[in-house]
Amino acid sequence: MSDSLLQFRNVSKSYSGNSVLSGINFDVKEGEIHALIGENGAGKSTLMNILFGMPVITSTGGYEGDVLIEGKKIDFKSPHEAMYAGIGMVHQEFMLIPGFSITENIKINREITTPNVVSRVLGKRLETLDMVRMNADARKALDTLDMGIDEFILVAGLPVGHMQFVEIAREIDKTGIKILVFDEPTAVLTESEAQNLLAAVRRLASKGIGIVFISHRLDEIVGIADRVTVLRDGELVATKEIKDTDAVEIAALMIGRKVAISRVQFEGRAISDEVFMSIRDLHVGMPGEMVKGIDLEIRKGEIVGIGGLAGQGKLGIANGVLGTYPSRGEVVFNGKRLDLNDPHDTIASGIGFVSEDRKGVGLLLNESIELNIAFTAMQVGNRFLKKTGPFGFQDDAEMRRHAVKMIKALDIRCESPLQHAGNLSGGNQQKVCVARALTQDPIFLFVSEPTRGIDIGAKKLILDLLLKLNKENGMTIVMTSSELAELRSICDRIVIVCEGKVEGVLSPDASDADFGLMMSGSRIKKTEDSSEGRSVHV
Amino acid sequence: MSEMNGNANGNNRIRSAGRLLGSVGLPTAIIGVFWLFTLVAGHFVGISMSTLVSDTIKRAGMNGILVLAMVPAIQSGTGPNFALPIGIVCGLFGLVCSIELNLMGPAWLLVSFAISIPLAAAVGYAYGRLMNAVKGSEMTIATYTGFSIVALMCLAWLMIPFQNPKMGWFIGNGLRETIQLDAVGGAQLLNNFLMFTIGDVIIPTGLLLTFAFFTALVWLFFRSKSGIAISAGGINPKFARATGLDIDKNRIIANIISTILGAIGIIVYSQSYGYAQLYTAPLMMAFPAVAAILIGGATASRAKVSHVIIGVVFFQGLLTTALPVANEVFAGTDLSEIMRMIIQNGIILYALTQVKRGVQ
Numbered sequence: 001m002s003d004s005l006l007q008f009r010n011v012s013k014s015y016s017g018n019s020v021l022s023g024i025n026f027d028v029k030e031g032e033i034h035a036l037i038g039e040n041g042a043g044k045s046t047l048m049n050i051l052f053g054m055p056v057i058t059s060t061g062g063y064e065g066d067v068l069i070e071g072k073k074i075d076f077k078s079p080h081e082a083m084y085a086g087i088g089m090v091h092q093e094f095m096l097i098p099g100f101s102i103t104e105n106i107k108i109n110r111e112i113t114t115p116n117v118v119s120r121v122l123g124k125r126l127e128t129l130d131m132v133r134m135n136a137d138a139r140k141a142l143d144t145l146d147m148g149i150d151e152f153i154l155v156a157g158l159p160v161g162h163m164q165f166v167e168i169a170r171e172i173d174k175t176g177i178k179i180l181v182f183d184e185p186t187a188v189l190t191e192s193e194a195q196n197l198l199a200a201v202r203r204l205a206s207k208g209i210g211i212v213f214i215s216h217r218l219d220e221i222v223g224i225a226d227r228v229t230v231l232r233d234g235e236l237v238a239t240k241e242i243k244d245t246d247a248v249e250i251a252a253l254m255i256g257r258k259v260a261i262s263r264v265q266f267e268g269r270a271i272s273d274e275v276f277m278s279i280r281d282l283h284v285g286m287p288g289e290m291v292k293g294i295d296l297e298i299r300k301g302e303i304v305g306i307g308g309l310a311g312q313g314k315l316g317i318a319n320g321v322l323g324t325y326p327s328r329g330e331v332v333f334n335g336k337r338l339d340l341n342d343p344h345d346t347i348a349s350g351i352g353f354v355s356e357d358r359k360g361v362g363l364l365l366n367e368s369i370e371l372n373i374a375f376t377a378m379q380v381g382n383r384f385l386k387k388t389g390p391f392g393f394q395d396d397a398e399m400r401r402h403a404v405k406m407i408k409a410l411d412i413r414c415e416s417p418l419q420h421a422g423n424l425s426g427g428n429q430q431k432v433c434v435a436r437a438l439t440q441d442p443i444f445l446f447v448s449e450p451t452r453g454i455d456i457g458a459k460k461l462i463l464d465l466l467l468k469l470n471k472e473n474g475m476t477i478v479m480t481s482s483e484l485a486e487l488r489s490i491c492d493r494i495v496i497v498c499e500g501k502v503e504g505v506l507s508p509d510a511s512d513a514d515f516g517l518m519m520s521g522s523r524i525k526k527t528e529d530s531s532e533g534r535s536v537h538v
Numbered sequence: 539m540s541e542m543n544g545n546a547n548g549n550n551r552i553r554s555a556g557r558l559l560g561s562v563g564l565p566t567a568i569i570g571v572f573w574l575f576t577l578v579a580g581h582f583v584g585i586s587m588s589t590l591v592s593d594t595i596k597r598a599g600m601n602g603i604l605v606l607a608m609v610p611a612i613q614s615g616t617g618p619n620f621a622l623p624i625g626i627v628c629g630l631f632g633l634v635c636s637i638e639l640n641l642m643g644p645a646w647l648l649v650s651f652a653i654s655i656p657l658a659a660a661v662g663y664a665y666g667r668l669m670n671a672v673k674g675s676e677m678t679i680a681t682y683t684g685f686s687i688v689a690l691m692c693l694a695w696l697m698i699p700f701q702n703p704k705m706g707w708f709i710g711n712g713l714r715e716t717i718q719l720d721a722v723g724g725a726q727l728l729n730n731f732l733m734f735t736i737g738d739v740i741i742p743t744g745l746l747l748t749f750a751f752f753t754a755l756v757w758l759f760f761r762s763k764s765g766i767a768i769s770a771g772g773i774n775p776k777f778a779r780a781t782g783l784d785i786d787k788n789r790i791i792a793n794i795i796s797t798i799l800g801a802i803g804i805i806v807y808s809q810s811y812g813y814a815q816l817y818t819a820p821l822m823m824a825f826p827a828v829a830a831i832l833i834g835g836a837t838a839s840r841a842k843v844s845h846v847i848i849g850v851v852f853f854q855g856l857l858t859t860a861l862p863v864a865n866e867v868f869a870g871t872d873l874s875e876i877m878r879m880i881i882q883n884g885i886i887l888y889a890l891t892q893v894k895r896g897v898q
């Protein structure tokens with residue numbers, strides 16, 4: 001292990017008692033490409049934040065364990081120190097200044113300067129830029145990456161692939177760069193750009209730089225990395241030589257069996273063959289969750305799960321149909337074409353929506369529980385109003401009656417219907433959101449991330465509630481979730497979304513490897529594709 | 539079960555007591571204490587308390603509706619209506635048109651309202667459209683819109699060919715800077731309606747009733763479907779959008795109401811003052827109104843009718859008291875005016891520092 005450039009020894013981190021990393025051992029050798037893979041929330045970013053001494057770590061009490069660079073223990077207090085120690089990062093979002101030339105972007109804050117008359121009097125910050133030497137340095141860095149582009153042109157207007165290279169050039173231009181972290185570098189690139197980038201990464205590794213390569217694209221990892229480390233729920237599952245493993249195994253390791261919420265068996269459910277909602281070529285412009293052409297059919301009485309990694313567009317679907325983000329495509333619901341981008345119309349046609357963003361979109365935090373519950377029904381369905389001439393005023397008595405009924409039915413733990421929604425616990429807030437959706441008497445319900453940030457007991461209650469609504473009221477439910485375990489526990493089938501498109505449909509009891517492969521968009525199809533996996537590839 | 543309920547009720551009572559204390563914000567408390575302090579000081583330097591109380595009531599009543607105009611704007615999420623001068627010039631225009639028609643007394647007042655309200659509605663609509671076009675910097679744009687309108691109207695007051703000699707310059711064209719409302723039987727018209735005195739304290743019943751009437755209207759409006767929708771859009775636009783509300787339309791409605799209230803407010807203000815002030819007089823009138831509602835406990839994003847009442851009484855009360863007290867204690871200075879500027883602008887500054895980025 002003496003040739004390790006970077007070493008994590010037994011590193012743990014917890015945020016206010018919540019363990020997010022425990023006992024991680026991880027090392028990168030000189031000239032090695034070490035891939036890091038895991039679902040969202042597995043601990044990849046926390047690990048990198050520790051390496052860079054990010055304030056989010058230092059301000060929350062630091063971490064346990066040791067981080068060593070070339071055998072020496074380090075403890076960076078700021079990203080600046082990490083930079084000086086020879087660690088660089090290529091970000092997913094470009095941190096470049098569009099109005100500056102490539103050279104200026106590469107050399108920013110590390111400019112080469114020569115003294116002049118003014119600077120002799122007023123100090124170093126007013127020295128003249130030595131553009132010739134700066135350009136030469138930039139040229140050298142770009143050449144290392146095999147980039148033919150001129151160093152003096154502006155960054156604005158460059159294709160994204162090139163911007164990524166400028167970012168890398170900036171990192172390798174720093175003298176003494178030893179370790180370079182790539183955070184999902186190919187996420188925004190086209191296939192050919194990605195190939196160029198991977199070639200550049202290999203070249204850098206061959207110069208002796210240790211590379212940490214974070215990605216969720218399995219085929220990419222298998223193609224480029226020397227070793228792979230899989231994280232899951234803050235624990236290190238395995239570190240393997242790439243030659244000893246394959247994409248299927250990595251996928252299975254990544255998903256794993258979590259604390260299973262056991263699948264409930266239920267009888268008496270009526271799933272008809274009638275297509276209740278059909279979505280054709282849906283595009284949604286939701287930042288960070290772009291949907292790029294989804295086709296989906298949902299039958300009456302079904303519980304359909306939508307899964308996938310974060311940022312792939314699964315959350316965009318419900319938001320697009322409802323119209324909270326600009327969308328286009330054709331959605332036919334209950335025999336009627338929906339006017340996308342008109343939430344009022346959509347809600348009025350009987351579609352309920354429980355948003356993934358509970359505090360941002362789902363609730364009026366500083367308003368009472370009863371108003372939160374009654375709000376949509378009042379605005380869209382004209383309920384809870386007392387008519388006085390042409391004016392409708394809020395009907396306090398009716399709102400109270402209904403809120404009390406809902407509080408009882410959903411077991412919302414609160415002091416009174418007048419308590420502010422913001423003072424409730426996460427699980428109870430979620431129940432208020434569900435109560436509001438139910439108050440509209442929907443026949444179709446979109447539920448996004450229903451159990452995000454709530455404890456396991458409350459999770460079970462929410463899932464049971466959804467099941468009950470489906471079973472007793474015949475409500476069709478589309479549940480979007482990052483937690484595969486919960487999708488598997490109640491859904492009839494699970495649609496996996498990757499890169500804004502439907503990657504495939506799986507049965508809840510399909511294997512971990514199937515889910516893992518599909519979620520990471522690997523085109524490698526297993527031969528024994530489960531019979532339940534109805535193909536919706538269109 | 540009943541025991542549990544009892545317990546919960548007890549907790550609620552404690553909680554609501556705590557809320558009451560907690561809900562009195564820092565600005566309200568400071569100004570309240572300060573006012574009390576000047577009152578005590580006034581007593582010791584021998585200023586008539588009944589005069590102070592009478593003046594406070596009168597000034598609160600005459601400024602009240604202008605302050606009330608802040609509520610719809612704040613609730614809709616466009617922030618305090620710094621463009622209040624827009625509504626004010628609409629009101630003034632209605633007022634001078636009514637004089638031009640040679641109307642007297644109550645007829646003059648009613649026609650003033652009748653002319654200015656539709657005008658304010660139309661202008662408020664345009665202003666609402668403007669606010670929707672500049673989301674994120676509403677308060678700055680509003681301030682300068684208000685300034686610009688006042689400047690534009692300076693030209694209008696000069697150039698519109700009004701003929702009535704009651705409001706023209708004695709030589710040349712255009713309207714006078716200050717128009718005496720005595721001449722149309724308009725001075726203290728509302729104030730004197732059912733006016734009575736308690737001891738030496740004068741209660742301008744009509745004025746207070748007018749203020750109460752519009753306050754009740756606004757309060758009712760924010761309990762209607764439309765009002766609730768406007769509030770929700772102001773608190774949380776994303777929530778409102780996901781509920782199918784047309785936020786832009788609601789913001790326009792709110793700004794129309796705010797502008798109309800500004801117009802009504804200035805007419806009520808002018809009749810109590812006894813003069814209609816044209817030209818640059820409306821220029822700075824938004825600021826005391828904004829300060830008053832903030833003192834009442836509103837923030838740049840949340841306001842209630844109760845904030846209007848508390849705020850206007852405290853702020854005007856303080857100004858009324860501070861003037862004679864300061865003159866008495868620091869004779870020969872203009873300290874009270876300086877103090878007014880410090881308090882008024884300080885409170886606005888304080889409120890603006892509390893605004894969270896992007897949420898206005």
